[in-house]
Amino acid sequence: MRTRTTRLTTAAAAAALLGLAACSNGADSGDVSLSIVQSGDGQQGGALQHMADLYEEETGVQIDVVEVPNADLRTRLRNSAQAEDLPAMAFSPNIDPVWTDQMLDLTEISESAGFYPELNLEDPNDGLIKSLPSTLTAVGMFVNVDLWEEAGVEFPTTLEEEWSWDEFVDAATEVVDSTDAEFGLVMDSSAHRLRAFLHQFGSKSVWLEDGEAVTSPETATALEYFYDMHDSGFMPRSVWTAGDDPSATFKSGRVAAYYSGSWQIADFEETVTEFEWMSVPMPQQPVRATNYGQASAFVAFDGTGVEEETLDFAEWFYSAENYEIYCEMSRCLPPMEGLDIDYGDNAYAFEIYNGEIAASSGLFELQHIKHMRSNYLGTAVDSEPLQDETVRYLNDEITLDEAIENILTVTTETREG
Amino acid sequence: MVTDVTNRPRSGSASAKAAPPRRVISRWLTFRRSVLPTATLWVLVTLMGFPLLWFLLSSVKHPGELFSFPLTFFPREWSLDGYQRAWERLDFVQYFTNTLIVASVTTFLTVFLCAAAGYALAKYKNPWLAVFGLCILTMTMLPGEIMLNPMFVVVRDLGMYNSLWGVIMPSIVTPTGVFMFRQFFVSVPDELIDAARIDGARELSIFFRIMIPLAKPILLTLAVISFQWRWNDYIFPLIILSDPDRFTLQIALRTLIGAENIDWSILLAASVISMIPLVVIYLVFQRYITSSNLSAGLKD
Numbered sequence: 001m002r003t004r005t006t007r008l009t010t011a012a013a014a015a016a017l018l019g020l021a022a023c024s025n026g027a028d029s030g031d032v033s034l035s036i037v038q039s040g041d042g043q044q045g046g047a048l049q050h051m052a053d054l055y056e057e058e059t060g061v062q063i064d065v066v067e068v069p070n071a072d073l074r075t076r077l078r079n080s081a082q083a084e085d086l087p088a089m090a091f092s093p094n095i096d097p098v099w100t101d102q103m104l105d106l107t108e109i110s111e112s113a114g115f116y117p118e119l120n121l122e123d124p125n126d127g128l129i130k131s132l133p134s135t136l137t138a139v140g141m142f143v144n145v146d147l148w149e150e151a152g153v154e155f156p157t158t159l160e161e162e163w164s165w166d167e168f169v170d171a172a173t174e175v176v177d178s179t180d181a182e183f184g185l186v187m188d189s190s191a192h193r194l195r196a197f198l199h200q201f202g203s204k205s206v207w208l209e210d211g212e213a214v215t216s217p218e219t220a221t222a223l224e225y226f227y228d229m230h231d232s233g234f235m236p237r238s239v240w241t242a243g244d245d246p247s248a249t250f251k252s253g254r255v256a257a258y259y260s261g262s263w264q265i266a267d268f269e270e271t272v273t274e275f276e277w278m279s280v281p282m283p284q285q286p287v288r289a290t291n292y293g294q295a296s297a298f299v300a301f302d303g304t305g306v307e308e309e310t311l312d313f314a315e316w317f318y319s320a321e322n323y324e325i326y327c328e329m330s331r332c333l334p335p336m337e338g339l340d341i342d343y344g345d346n347a348y349a350f351e352i353y354n355g356e357i358a359a360s361s362g363l364f365e366l367q368h369i370k371h372m373r374s375n376y377l378g379t380a381v382d383s384e385p386l387q388d389e390t391v392r393y394l395n396d397e398i399t400l401d402e403a404i405e406n407i408l409t410v411t412t413e414t415r416e417g
Numbered sequence: 418m419v420t421d422v423t424n425r426p427r428s429g430s431a432s433a434k435a436a437p438p439r440r441v442i443s444r445w446l447t448f449r450r451s452v453l454p455t456a457t458l459w460v461l462v463t464l465m466g467f468p469l470l471w472f473l474l475s476s477v478k479h480p481g482e483l484f485s486f487p488l489t490f491f492p493r494e495w496s497l498d499g500y501q502r503a504w505e506r507l508d509f510v511q512y513f514t515n516t517l518i519v520a521s522v523t524t525f526l527t528v529f530l531c532a533a534a535g536y537a538l539a540k541y542k543n544p545w546l547a548v549f550g551l552c553i554l555t556m557t558m559l560p561g562e563i564m565l566n567p568m569f570v571v572v573r574d575l576g577m578y579n580s581l582w583g584v585i586m587p588s589i590v591t592p593t594g595v596f597m598f599r600q601f602f603v604s605v606p607d608e609l610i611d612a613a614r615i616d617g618a619r620e621l622s623i624f625f626r627i628m629i630p631l632a633k634p635i636l637l638t639l640a641v642i643s644f645q646w647r648w649n650d651y652i653f654p655l656i657i658l659s660d661p662d663r664f665t666l667q668i669a670l671r672t673l674i675g676a677e678n679i680d681w682s683i684l685l686a687a688s689v690i691s692m693i694p695l696v697v698i699y700l701v702f703q704r705y706i707t708s709s710n711l712s713a714g715l716k717d
Binding site: 071079082087251272273 | 655656680
């Protein structure tokens with residue numbers, strides 16, 4: 001019996017080792033193969049894979065789409081750089097000093113693609129454009145149409161119809177009072193969303209002047225308004241102060257409106273089936289504004305041995321004809337004007353987003369460009385004092401004045417001018 | 418209430434007087450000693466099983482139902498759409514194979530090397546062995562995160578980056594396993610080894626033919642624990658493996674969690690699928706797994 005067990009164990013180990021040997025590291029042979037690392041949801045991942053298949057059909061060059069967990073993409077690229085095993089390309093959430101000196105120059109592709117001017121992010125060290133926006137992401141608002149219709153309350157559906165935050169709160173409160181809705185609004189717990197909210201109150205959020213963080217009085221007005229919406233129960237306190245999932249809260253069908261962003265459209269198309277939802281213009285008090293930026297940065301790496309093929313793919317991918325296909329499939333906003341993208345039934349929603357983006361340019365530069373520049377200079381930090389201190393304010397740990405003072409102090413200490 | 422135990426001496430005969438007193442267990446005692454604990458345990462089982470059942474049932478709900486209010490325990494509309502999409506999105510066969518290779522090979526080598534090291538530490542007398550044992554003991558006190566970077570550098574410099582060997586090699590010798598075996602072998606009488614030596618057995622024979630069979634319970638315990646550790650390992654495969662063809666299951670599952678939103682329908686289904694092999698292993702080896710869990714609290 002013992003002998004039989006020993007034999008079985010040995011055979012199993014041998015089989016495993018053989019399998020292991022088959023899976024061990026080895027150089028690719030034959031045709032050219034390029035790998036691109038990204039972290040996309042089903043829609044984006046599927047769209048990129050589709051583009052890879054198209055490219056292989058046209059050119060014979062194989063593109064391997066490598067999905068990496070979003071939270072660990074940064075770690076992954078860092079380790080790859082340290083192991084001198086960087087992929088040919090990546091859609092990275094940020095630029096990392098560990099590999100900035102291995103990025104290929106993409107200036108020509110950037111110029112031919114025709115991105116919004118503010119998205120042409122140059123490396124401050126050498127003036128070259130080494131990263132391209134993957135897609136555009138913008139803050140926006142959704143409503144639960146069933147609840148609003150049940151309450152008999154109207155809402156704007158085009159950019160021509162404007163509403164203020166006061167009008168929105170009154171209308172949504174009426175919806176809550178007339179239906180079994182529990183909240184008037186839910187907002188993602190994110191500084192990105194909060195900046196858009198501040199912009200709509202006329203604030204430019206927080207910016208640096210001579211190395212010191214400053215803000216305008218409208219910031220206090222907006223934050224106080226935000227506090228009141230939580231204090232009155234119009235917004236659920238659990239999302240901002242306890243990390244509750246805002247998307248799930250909205251999907252429960254008991255919230256009149258959801259302050260989130262364009263990335264939700266693809267998900268809602270698949271997962272919201274219990275009620276009708278709609279993308280609507282955001283309130284303005286009195287400023288029409290959104291906050292937008294590149295979803296991630298397309299970067300290509302030097303030293304992979306396939307640099308030329310990589311640049312060829314990047315040029316092909318960012319051509320209008322191909323990028324339109326990518327946007328249609330991934331349901332995302334393009335980072336350049338003039339594309340003819342068929343979004344199907346939700347085309348109106350993307351028109352609203354594009355309109356809000358067009359009305360907001362200029363604000364973007366204050367927030368996003370400086371952040372990306374910090375990435376290149378290696379001075380970017382992960383902390384979001386605007387969000388952190390707002391949560392403390394909502395929790396009544398500090399007063400409004402203390403919150404603003406802390407935001408400015410921490411921003412001055414951590415941000416590069 | 419007083420416990421109702423009564424002595425009932427039979428009247429009349431002498432034999433009746435000699436019979437020992439008979440204990441009659443009342444219904445209340447039965448209830449208190451048997452029914453109540455059993456019922457309590459069933460309540461606890463239900464409480465523990467409820468989230469699992471909710472998880473399983475949620476995986477067959479339509480995506481639109483997952484967050485709808487009021488929440489329902491059973492699906493209004495049964496759907497295997499999540500499973501279908503999860504299967505299409507992830508190459509489960511590849512990830513299962515990779516994970517199985519890593520977990521099996523690591524477990525096999527871990528058990529063998531830990532047994533050998535534990536035996537040497539317990540039965541051989543050498544001052545350096547004591548120092549070596551102290552070093553191993555010190556390792557158990559270090560958080561894994563501290564060793565992550567040096568291990569990555571070693572694996573990279575040995576040319577094992579992006580290979581399954583790179584994941585396996587650093588995980589083989591666990592200080593916990595060495596100490597489990599050391600503590601066991603210390604309890605084995607030295608006379609047994611001396612007797613074997615007098616009978617002409619060589620050192621390797623003593624180890625393989627006497628000590629290893631004796632250590633079977635500890636061997637199986639470590640095997641089960643090691644397999645679970647490696648099956649669920651995430652961080653090390655993440656930093657070592659870059660080729661998706663070599664990804665393990667845990668890395669693949671994490672790719673389903675996006676930056677801004679999560680497709681819960683796919684994630685739930687994929688999580689259920691990923692559990693199946695371990696559940697099968699549990700059903701086959703549940704006796705050993707139960708005993709290994711008595712050693713709960715061990716450190717990877």
